[in-house]
Amino acid sequence: MASGSQVLTNFVGLYNSSALHAIPTLINLASQSILNSSGIAQTLTSASLPWPDVETKLQYNANVMSSGILLGIALITLLSGFATEIVRDREWKLRGQLRISGVSFNLYWGTIYLRDIVVFLIPCTAIIIAVIILDIKGLNSEGPILAMLLMFLTLIPFGILMIMVISFLFDKGESVMSYLPPLLQLSGMIPYIVVALVDMITQSNWAIILHYIFCVVLPPYLMFSGFYFISRVNLYAVIKGEEPTTSDYFDADSHILVTIILPIIHCLWMYWLLRVLDVRATDGNPRAAFPCLATGLDKDSDPGRAINDDVIEGEDEDVSAERSRVERLTSENTVNYSRANGVQAGTELQVVAFTNQLRKAFTKREKGSGRKKGKEKTKVAVRNLSVAVDKGEVLGLLGPNGAGKSTALNMMIAETAPTKGRVVVSGNNVRANAHSVLETLGYCPQHDALWETITLEEHVRCFAALKGIHPSQLEEVIDFYINNLKLQEHRKKASKKLSGGTKRKLSYIMSILGSPQLVLMDEPSTGMDPQSKRFLWDTINASFKNTSRGAVLTTHYMEEADALCDRVGIMVNGTLECLGATQHLKNKYGSGYILEVKLSLALPGDVEELMDQLEEHLKTLFPNMDTVERFMERSQYSIPKEDVKSLGTTFSSLEQCKSTHKLEEYSFSQSSLEQVFLYFAKKQLEDGEEDGDRDGRRGSPRRTNSTQDQQPQPV
Numbered sequence: 001m002a003s004g005s006q007v008l009t010n011f012v013g014l015y016n017s018s019a020l021h022a023i024p025t026l027i028n029l030a031s032q033s034i035l036n037s038s039g040i041a042q043t044l045t046s047a048s049l050p051w052p053d054v055e056t057k058l059q060y061n062a063n064v065m066s067s068g069i070l071l072g073i074a075l076i077t078l079l080s081g082f083a084t085e086i087v088r089d090r091e092w093k094l095r096g097q098l099r100i101s102g103v104s105f106n107l108y109w110g111t112i113y114l115r116d117i118v119v120f121l122i123p124c125t126a127i128i129i130a131v132i133i134l135d136i137k138g139l140n141s142e143g144p145i146l147a148m149l150l151m152f153l154t155l156i157p158f159g160i161l162m163i164m165v166i167s168f169l170f171d172k173g174e175s176v177m178s179y180l181p182p183l184l185q186l187s188g189m190i191p192y193i194v195v196a197l198v199d200m201i202t203q204s205n206w207a208i209i210l211h212y213i214f215c216v217v218l219p220p221y222l223m224f225s226g227f228y229f230i231s232r233v234n235l236y237a238v239i240k241g242e243e244p245t246t247s248d249y250f251d252a253d254s255h256i257l258v259t260i261i262l263p264i265i266h267c268l269w270m271y272w273l274l275r276v277l278d279v280r281a282t283d284g285n286p287r288a289a290f291p292c293l294a295t296g297l298d299k300d301s302d303p304g305r306a307i308n309d310d311v312i313e314g315e316d317e318d319v320s321a322e323r324s325r326v327e328r329l330t331s332e333n334t335v336n337y338s339r340a341n342g343v344q345a346g347t348e349l350q351v352v353a354f355t356n357q358l359r360k361a362f363t364k365r366e367k368g369s370g371r372k373k374g375k376e377k378t379k380v381a382v383r384n385l386s387v388a389v390d391k392g393e394v395l396g397l398l399g400p401n402g403a404g405k406s407t408a409l410n411m412m413i414a415e416t417a418p419t420k421g422r423v424v425v426s427g428n429n430v431r432a433n434a435h436s437v438l439e440t441l442g443y444c445p446q447h448d449a450l451w452e453t454i455t456l457e458e459h460v461r462c463f464a465a466l467k468g469i470h471p472s473q474l475e476e477v478i479d480f481y482i483n484n485l486k487l488q489e490h491r492k493k494a495s496k497k498l499s500g501g502t503k504r505k506l507s508y509i510m511s512i513l514g515s516p517q518l519v520l521m522d523e524p525s526t527g528m529d530p531q532s533k534r535f536l537w538d539t540i541n542a543s544f545k546n547t548s549r550g551a552v553l554t555t556h557y558m559e560e561a562d563a564l565c566d567r568v569g570i571m572v573n574g575t576l577e578c579l580g581a582t583q584h585l586k587n588k589y590g591s592g593y594i595l596e597v598k599l600s601l602a603l604p605g606d607v608e609e610l611m612d613q614l615e616e617h618l619k620t621l622f623p624n625m626d627t628v629e630r631f632m633e634r635s636q637y638s639i640p641k642e643d644v645k646s647l648g649t650t651f652s653s654l655e656q657c658k659s660t661h662k663l664e665e666y667s668f669s670q671s672s673l674e675q676v677f678l679y680f681a682k683k684q685l686e687d688g689e690e691d692g693d694r695d696g697r698r699g700s701p702r703r704t705n706s707t708q709d710q711q712p713q714p715v
């Protein structure tokens with residue numbers, strides 16, 4: 001059994017899980033094949049043919065087995081490398097960005113497929129050339145070469161498609177090369193070794209039965225098995241004392257044909273699976289593509305079956321009015337009318353897009369102890385959001401971190417599947433008509449979706465072409481954005497070398513190119529310098545005001561919301577708490593004053609205690625005041641109008657307070673949008689990270705059923 005240990009040595013020596021080592025593995029493999037073949041040849045001449053003894057047969061099989069293992073490992077390791085880029089495209093949201101820019105399933109996957117086939121052809125051709133040039137015995141004759149050629153013809157397209165499908169098991173590019181090669185190598189090699197051992201030991205049909213079963217149920221096995229059966233035909237013919245003919249390789253007993261034909265059949269269902277996964281797998285979760293596997297995901301996107309909370313207890317009246325407006329827009333007639341006619345008349349149809357009862361619940365299982373499964377936890381990220389974007393409107397979505405703004409936008413671009421509810425853009429349901437709807441969208445994601453090695457200018461050029469900008473205008477458009485956003489010096493830099501602010505500018509340009517019908521911008525100005533921010537504001541104002549287009553913008557800059565948004569909605573814990581023009585919100589929720597104080601740090605004593613004393617004193621001046629924020633020596637209070645009889649008296653009381661409580665400084669002003677925001681932000685903190693479902697009930701303890709009391713306390 002010397003050859004058995006040789007196989008083991010070869011296997012252990014050459015086994016690796018990295019694509020980097022695939023080429024050396026391949027070269028090693030070629031020399032191994034030469035050695036194996038010459039070994040076989042020597043054994044054959046020295047053995048007393050026509051029929052060898054058992055030991056010779058075992059040695060032949062062991063040699064054949066090692067060639068198959070080595071070739072299979074090399075091919076599958078090379079193939080695994082192709083998955084990294086696909087997973088990265090998904091991880092960095094580039095696939096979504098391309099989809100929104102009109103890159104269809106066939107275009108995206110077809111391009112990658114053709115490119116990978118060409119690349120993969122190189123090592124496969126190298127194997128054939130090496131066999132011919134090095135005159136590898138047993139393989140360098142017409143039969144095996146023809147069999148290998150035919151095998152590669154189907155194995156290459158099959159292998160790449162298989163990798164594309166399997167890539168959906170991964171959500172991080174980094175983990176692909178750590179886990180995918182061993183996963184594929186083992187799932188192909190273990191059945192291969194089982195078949196070869198059964199063949200070697202029992203010399204019975206069991207090996208062939210297993211071969212057929214594995215070919216069907218374990219596709220990676222196909223990358224290994226063909227080589228074994230090619231060498232097997234050759235060996236058994238020689239053992240019988242005959243020269244194998246070409247037809248020996250393709251007759252029914254050779255079992256090679258199955259490794260050539262089955263990949264074609266696998267390709268058919270894999271293409272279907274890839275389509276389903278690409279179109280339906282959302283949230284980076286392939287299970288989302290199959291409703292039966294997806295607990296709590298995308299089970300119902302029909303607003304008719306959504307929780308009946310038209311009248312939500314304690315809901316703001318503006319939010320309720322918007323909900324009713326959206327209900328009317330959703331009525332079958334309206335949607336059909338808009339779908340059929342494109343341009344609509346009448347006030348109700350003057351909307352670019354709307355969401356109806358849009359809801360997203362993320363279900364996560366907590367870690368269990370031992371064998372016990374952990375409890376399922378549900379986080380409702382967006383709670384029955386009904387809002388419409390009017391033509392010519394920039395709608396602002398504000399809210400503290402984790403309020404659900406990005407999740408809402410992700411559902412609007414069909415990147416995240418809603419648990420319930422519907423998104424309609426230009427009269428079309430986004431989930432049902434994703435391709436045609438997405439072509440009319442522009443999206444600036446919160447995290448820049450860029451190819452690391454592609455330059456800034458190439459990004460702009462590529463997306464301008466995708467958005468259908470005429471080649472004659474291309475240069476002008478590129479220069480306009482690059483010059484105005486002061487990007488000239490970064491034009492030729494690869495995106496990985498760009499600063500955070502520059503990347504944001506690039507993402508913004510990519511979203512606005514081609515004048516999409518609806519542009520969704522998730523914190524577009526984060527990290528931008530004031531001058532660029534000003535240009536961004538100008539272009540947003542010019543792009544949407546008085547047009548038939550619309551935009552949704554999320555931001556943490558109140559002055560940006562004030563300057564750009566026609567209406568602003570503030571979200572808290574997934575719920576839209578208020579909606580309206582910024583002035584309306586200031587009047588409604590900010591009809592009072594804001595007092596900001598700062599204690600002198602030079603004061604002796606505990607800051608907390610001093611702050612408590614100050615608050616006690618302030619309560620005597622403003623009995624209905626509310627603490628908005630308190631941090632170290634600073635605090636902020638909202639003071640209702642009725643507590644301020646006259647500004648003169650108030651200021652003299654505050655001056656007195658300044659000297660008695662040793663205030664370093666204080667400010668007393670009318671409420672701004674920021675203060676309205678802070679009021680709601682505080683509510684999110686009070687409500688806490690509330691898990692579970694609370695439909696129809698609001699978390700705020702302030703809310704009651706009486707219409708009068710439904711208004712939150714003014715700031």
Ligand SMILES: Nc1ncnc2c1ncn2[C@@H]1O[C@H](COP(=O)(O)OP(=O)(O)OP(=O)(O)O)[C@@H](O)[C@H]1O
Pocket residue numbers: 283362379380381399400401402403404405406407408446
């Ligand atoms: N894929 C996910 N799985 C589980 N929970 C998620 C997922 N995505 C978002 N969430 C949760 O949903 C909630 C809303 O998140 P989202 O990113 O929409 O908030 P946001 O308002 O955009 O916050 P920020 O201002 O920080 O961007 C958060 O509590 C977040 O943890």
